[in-house]
Amino acid sequence: xxxxxxxxxxxxxxxxxxxxxxxxxxxxxxxxxxxxxxxxxxxxxxxxxxxxxxxxxxxxxxxxxxxxxxxxxxxxxxxxxxxxxxxxxxxxxxxxxxxxxxxxxxxxxxxxxxxxxxxxxxxxxxxxxxxxxxxxxxxxxxxxxxxxxxxxxxxxxxxxxxxxxxxxxxxxxxxxxxxxxxxxxxxxxxxxxxxxxxxxxxxxxxxxxxxxxxxxxxxxxxxxxxxxxxxxxxxxxxxxxxxxxxxxxxxxxxxxxxxxxxxxxxxxxxxxxxxxxxxxxxxxxxxxxxxxxxxxxxxxxxxxxxxxxxxxxxxxxxxxxxxxxxxxxxxxxxxxxxxxxxxxxxxxxxxxxxxxxxxxxxxxxxxxxxxxxxxxxxxxxxxxxxxxxxxxxxxxxxxxxxxxxxxxxxxxxxxxxxxxxxxxxxxxxxxxxxxxxxxxxxxxxxxxxxxxxxxxxxxxxxxxxxxxxxxxxxxxxxxxxxxxxxxxxxxxxxxxxxxxxxxxxxxxxxxxxxxxxxxxxxxxxxxxxxxxxxxxxxxxxxxxxxxxxxxxxxxxxxxxxxxxxx
Ligand SMILES: Cc1cc2nc3c(=O)[nH]c(=O)nc-3n(C[C@H](O)[C@H](O)[C@H](O)COP(=O)(O)OP(=O)(O)OC[C@H]3O[C@@H](n4cnc5c(N)ncnc54)[C@H](O)[C@@H]3O)c2cc1C
Numbered sequence: 306x307x308x309x310x311x312x313x314x315x316x317x318x319x320x321x322x323x324x325x326x327x328x329x330x331x332x333x334x335x336x337x338x339x340x341x342x343x344x345x346x347x348x349x350x351x352x353x354x355x356x357x358x359x360x361x362x363x364x365x366x367x368x369x370x371x372x373x374x375x376x377x378x379x380x381x382x383x384x385x386x387x388x389x390x391x392x393x394x395x396x397x398x399x400x401x402x403x404x405x406x407x408x409x410x411x412x413x414x415x416x417x418x419x420x421x422x423x424x425x426x427x428x429x430x431x432x433x434x435x436x437x438x439x440x441x442x443x444x445x446x447x448x449x450x451x452x453x454x455x456x457x458x459x460x461x462x463x464x465x466x467x468x469x470x471x472x473x474x475x476x477x478x479x480x481x482x483x484x485x486x487x488x489x490x491x492x493x494x495x496x497x498x499x500x501x502x503x504x505x506x507x508x509x510x511x512x513x514x515x516x517x518x519x520x521x522x523x524x525x526x527x528x529x530x531x532x533x534x535x536x537x538x539x540x541x542x543x544x545x546x547x548x549x550x551x552x553x554x555x556x557x558x559x560x561x562x563x564x565x566x567x568x569x570x571x572x573x574x575x576x577x578x579x580x581x582x583x584x585x586x587x588x589x590x591x592x593x594x595x596x597x598x599x600x601x602x603x604x605x606x607x608x609x610x611x612x613x614x615x616x617x618x619x620x621x622x623x624x625x626x627x628x629x630x631x632x633x634x635x636x637x638x639x640x641x642x643x644x645x646x647x648x649x650x651x652x653x654x655x656x657x658x659x660x661x662x663x664x665x666x667x668x669x670x671x672x673x674x675x676x677x678x679x680x681x682x683x684x685x686x687x688x689x690x691x692x693x694x695x696x697x698x699x700x701x702x703x704x705x706x707x708x709x710x711x712x713x714x715x716x717x718x719x720x721x722x723x724x725x726x727x728x729x730x731x732x733x734x735x736x737x738x739x740x741x742x743x744x745x746x747x748x749x750x751x752x753x754x755x756x757x758x759x760x761x762x763x764x765x766x767x768x769x770x771x772x773x774x775x776x777x778x779x780x781x782x783x784x785x786x787x788x789x790x791x792x793x794x795x796x797x798x799x800x801x802x803x804x805x806x807x808x809x810x811x812x813x814x815x816x817x818x819x820x821x822x823x824x825x826x827x828x829x830x831x832x833x834x835x836x837x838x839x840x841x842x843x844x845x846x847x848x849x850x851x852x853x854x855x856x857x858x859x860x861x862x863x864x865x866x867x868x869x870x871x
Pocket of ligand 1: 466467468469473474475476499500501502503560563568728731732733734735736737738
């Protein structure tokens with residue numbers, strides 16, 4: 306079933322729901338006029354529908370493979386990559402100083418969703434590069450910026466991020482990769498990294514690895530880590546790929562999904578690297594890349610959800626089975642199938658709105674320097690990542706269910722969405738780690754950023770009472786319940802917060818979802834049925850989630866390993 310880029314939906318969410326007009330009103334993003342946004346979304350949409358979507362199945366059936374130390378990518382991926390780079394889509398948000406388009410993150414995030422819906426395993430490649438460009442823009446020396454960023458933007462070279470090791474996953478601070486000063490300003494990096502997305506390919510002139518490693522005098526834990534640029538080919542005096550660096554791909558993983566994306570074990574043997582940022586301050590630099598990637602991965606969840614929904618709706622409209630109360634025979638008219646499709650659409654809308662609201666906050670933080678906008682972006686990032694990817698999984702799961710037995714058969718493509726979505730809740734910081742970030746670092750302000758957002762939701766709901774009293778009343782009450790839950794949360798000690806982190810994050814997303822659906826229903830009356838579905842059937846879950854959150858840690862630890870095993 307062909308993918309249809311939801312261009313008008315993006316326009317609606319950006320214009321009517323998440324306040325993109327504020328971004329376009331800033332001096333920095335003055336070029337992002339409605340006409341430019343429309344033109345960019347339409348152009349990217351065409352590429353996704355015609356060039357990238359047809360690659361998705363090929364990537365699944367013919368995974369990337371390692372041949373004599375070189376990664377051979379899936380059929381058509383090189384051409385697909387070239388089309389992405391020729392369109393300038395890698396450097397959309399990058400600074401014009403180095404050849405980027407300087408467009409807002411809100412627009413880049415929308416385009417990334419479409420590329421991810423079309424072919425998620427290929428989209429991971431430019432996503433990693435985009436994160437690397439941002440990290441270099443903020444933390445690299447001028448010489449590194451001038452050499453690397455233009456080539457990354459043009460797509461001539463690709464970027465990767467290397468954090469994970471066998472003994473250092475969620476606990477990055479446990480890493481053992483070493484770096485030593487060579488005495489000439491460069492460093493020798495030695496160690497093994499695992500699970501490195503697009504660790505190599507056969508279509509870029511160079512692969513630029515950003516690698517976390519510890520110098521001999523680096524303190525234990527995350528405080529003693531430094532970040533290095535370690536290219537596959539060491540640039541020569543003219544900046545062209547020169548001598549081969551001492552690094553390589555040891556093996557590629559056999560994965561549940563995302564077969565077109567090579568996930569590599571990388572070995573560094575005294576490989577030459579250049580410091581990014583300051584010694585021992587690598588985590589700060591890597592966080593720039595990770596925050597970018599967290600929003601990007603959240604949008605990957607939305608991307609899968611949109612594609613899975615389109616598939617399921619088409620199938621449900623064609624498939625005839627039994628008699629329905631509406632007299633017709635297509636399964637879309639069975640109440641339970643309608644419920645599943647309604648849930649898929651409502652969740653996709655909410656997850657997209659949350660991710661785009663986060664992107665708008667990033668843009669506003671950059672354009673105005675406002676600490677409040679920056680805090681809003683920081684607060685929304687873990688929610689956008691965790692809820693977006695959980696919804697990618699749940700919507701893809703429902704997509705299989707709508708297909709019945711055919712959902713379990715690979716030809717329909719419904720199963721691939723489910724397999725591809727699974728890892729999005731795991732990589733880029735598991736969703737449990739995202740939730741702990743929300744209740745920990747993001748509440749270090751005592752909940753101030755959360756309260757500001759909840760106040761806006763309540764104010765909007767109060768205004769909306771005049772038009773949609775029932776729905777607005779529910780949203781107001783849910784926001785108030787979340788405010789009380791937040792007051793309780795910030796008064797708890799760390800492990801009690803952590804024990805309730807996942808339900809709290811989901812409750813927050815439920816309230817945000819209700820809010821954005823209410824906004825949509827006010828802007829366009831034809832959206833009221835979907836808003837009512839979300840507010841009456843999905844949002845009430847927040848009460849049960851808050852009750853779970855309030856249970857704290859003690860009850861969890863009462864489930865001893867012995868009790869679990871008995
Ligand atoms: C396909 C794929 C691509 C990837 N790409 C990259 C990449 O490009 N670069 C890169 O560096 N890494 C990459 N990763 C690694 C990925 O980011 C890690 O797998 C992820 O961060 C989790 O680490 P882990 O696998 O070691 O799991 P663990 O850290 O062992 O976690 C196992 C479980 O324990 C939980 N847990 C762990 N610590 C805590 C804690 N403190 N509190 C509560 N719960 C906890 C986790 O939430 C999880 O449920 C990739 C992984 C995959 C599978």
